[in-house]
Amino acid sequence: MSPAAPYNPGDATSGDPDALFFVPLGGAGEIGMNLNLYGYRGQWLIVDCGVTFGDEEHQPGVDVIMADPAFILERRDRLLGIVATHAHEDHIGAIPYLWPQLECPVWATPFTAAVLRAKLVESGLADRVRITTVPMSGRFQIGPFDLELITLTHSIPEPNAVVIRTGAGTVLHTGDWKLDPEPMIGSPTDEERLRQVGDEGVLASVCDSTNALKPGASGSEGELRHSLTELIGRYDGRVAVACFASNVARLQTIAQVAREHDRDVALVGRSLWRIEKAARDTGYLGDVPRFLTEDEASRLKKATS
Numbered sequence: 001m002s003p004a005a006p007y008n009p010g011d012a013t014s015g016d017p018d019a020l021f022f023v024p025l026g027g028a029g030e031i032g033m034n035l036n037l038y039g040y041r042g043q044w045l046i047v048d049c050g051v052t053f054g055d056e057e058h059q060p061g062v063d064v065i066m067a068d069p070a071f072i073l074e075r076r077d078r079l080l081g082i083v084a085t086h087a088h089e090d091h092i093g094a095i096p097y098l099w100p101q102l103e104c105p106v107w108a109t110p111f112t113a114a115v116l117r118a119k120l121v122e123s124g125l126a127d128r129v130r131i132t133t134v135p136m137s138g139r140f141q142i143g144p145f146d147l148e149l150i151t152l153t154h155s156i157p158e159p160n161a162v163v164i165r166t167g168a169g170t171v172l173h174t175g176d177w178k179l180d181p182e183p184m185i186g187s188p189t190d191e192e193r194l195r196q197v198g199d200e201g202v203l204a205s206v207c208d209s210t211n212a213l214k215p216g217a218s219g220s221e222g223e224l225r226h227s228l229t230e231l232i233g234r235y236d237g238r239v240a241v242a243c244f245a246s247n248v249a250r251l252q253t254i255a256q257v258a259r260e261h262d263r264d265v266a267l268v269g270r271s272l273w274r275i276e277k278a279a280r281d282t283g284y285l286g287d288v289p290r291f292l293t294e295d296e297a298s299r300l301k302k303a304t305s
């Protein structure tokens, strides 16, 4: 009896040639460093390629951590590309680090593409990486994968689920999501399209939503605006608000609250400025006046009460 050939997922020569493979190299069952692979008919697609951050206690001195790409590097000649669901670091942050090994095209919606381009400029790869911009709710084909984006809500503009249709069936890969009826930026979750795809039939849903296993609902960005308006209205002095740099809806909320109280807003930090530029370049923050620089803010007259 000859020994069985080594099992080689996704290779048309082994196992069921029509099998659809999901191989998460990172990000499944953990927060951060998403790197998901789908394999069909011997060809591979990456969905998201992100980092996680080292913590001082367990990884002292380590800034970023990413999934080990060895599995896909061994199959690089059959790697079709990367689809990015949204622009968070744990979904696109590893692209500048791993791209020189992966060397494949990238697909993303306009805001995600703008954030990624800015990162690639910083790492000197902007001229080498081909990024195809896909519209929101876009449908496009990559090799044997028929892909469709469905708009979700999250804490960054343009969060997308990816419907991955193949000859073997359909997988709904959500990326990150929450259900926010008032996201402040972008449209609410396209529940109707999700229902239609569900009715078509889905083999599996690969979902990612922090705290999804805890009962209850997460707050809406819309509700937060009311409490921030009230809170900031209580003070005369300067108010510092911390937030994730990528939370463009929060920038818009803070700008609106500032307007209601006749205040100016200054941005502090390189990431915030980078995200703000990507947002304005792709049509967001249109009704928000220019933010002040730290230098300009330092010259503002302090309120006297």
Ligand SMILES: [Zn+2]
Residues within 6 Å of the ligand: 086, 088, 091, 154, 176
């Ligand atoms: Zn996210």
